[in-house]
Amino acid sequence: MRHDYDHLIIGAGMCGEAAAQAIHALAPQARIGMIGAERHPPYDRPPLSKALWKDAAEDSVWRPVADSGASLHLGRRASAIDAAAHTVSDDHGDVYHYGKLLLATGGSPRRLAFGGDRVLAYRGLDDYRRLRELARPGAHIAVVGGGFIGCEIAAALALHQCRVTMLFPESRLGVRVYPAGLSRFVDGYYRERGIDIRSGRLASGGEQRGESVLLRLDDGSTLEADAVVAGLGIVPDTALGSAAGAEVDNGIHVDACMRTRVADVFAAGDVANFPNPALGRLRVEHENAAVTMGRCAGRAMAGQATPYTELPFFYSDLFDLGYEAVGRLDARLDIVEDWVTPNREGVVYYLEHGRVRGVLLWNTWGQVDAARVLIAEPGPHDASSLHARIRA
């Protein structure tokens, strides 16, 4: 079958949906098509590891894509692009002709070397639904990876009375991101809540045996669990960008208006590597960026290009701790800690040559814009200039 769209969006995620809304707002008559590999229409991913494990209803995740008037082609994967002919083909043999094309393909989760229906790489709504089935009180769940997904899922499972074992190669939770004292605090916080922390350990293999999973660890030991959740990060889905002739290096390179170097082809969201006035080129995996970059791309596709200058932020909940963060959080940078109450409320600044590159707002809310302003300043800054600079 052949379809004809003024605007075609590949990827029915948060970024794709935001782009469709922006196009529709500027060009209500435009024909918008969206191809999505998942069988679901666009939904919010962050609640999958947070609100849905508390009291939010599953229905709260859907995004209002119908308002954009986009025609959805779900359960289909775009498999080829002919940028010269302005066509895309999908894995069902359909062909889509486009005027402008947006690649909002996000990323695929890294997987363990073995599979099974009790071995989850946590990324989508189906993973959430499956984990809810498996996460009965008393079930033993192994969480592989100590990054933000691993930490959030481990906390959610513990709150649901599961027995949780976390394993990850670093020496402590958060050691690559937080200052040493905060990392020790978070690590201890998880242990106090009954989580069995196996730091310094890699899962080297494993297999599902009926209703349990046997994990092999790199020290020769084994771990038996009812299910395994891997939070190992994502790999950006850049294959279509490469096939179209876009520059690809840690994401699809775009300019400040989300244009690739290929005529009429745009990219945005987790898959895009974009320029930022304060931090240079970066690729982020943040909800806020997916939505705001999607809007920026949509406006550019509809003929009203305005540069994207926003510095994205990220947030996370860990039991009753929570934070928002802006810019680069890397424990190897120079760190200035400014606590109101140590490890409970305060701000951590990450500096490089006296310039603030990142800000961690630990239980400090409503200060994302203040952090953005600070990162845009040339500095130089130090502990005394940053003391009490940002407060809740």
Ligand SMILES: Cc1cc2nc3c(=O)[nH]c(=O)nc-3n(C[C@H](O)[C@H](O)[C@H](O)COP(=O)(O)OP(=O)(O)OC[C@H]3O[C@@H](n4cnc5c(N)ncnc54)[C@H](O)[C@@H]3O)c2cc1C
């Ligand atoms: C559990 C979880 C919790 C999170 N929590 C937070 C948080 O607290 N704060 C935060 O800032 N961020 C969070 N994130 C990250 C945030 O959800 C992502 O940054 C955001 O989803 C990126 O949106 P996107 O639309 O760019 O990509 P995606 O959400 O990855 O969507 C891309 C879509 O494209 C589809 N696709 C890929 N290739 C093709 C193809 N060839 N054809 C058709 N479709 C294709 C994919 O199947 C997918 O549905 C979380 C992510 C997860 C998984």
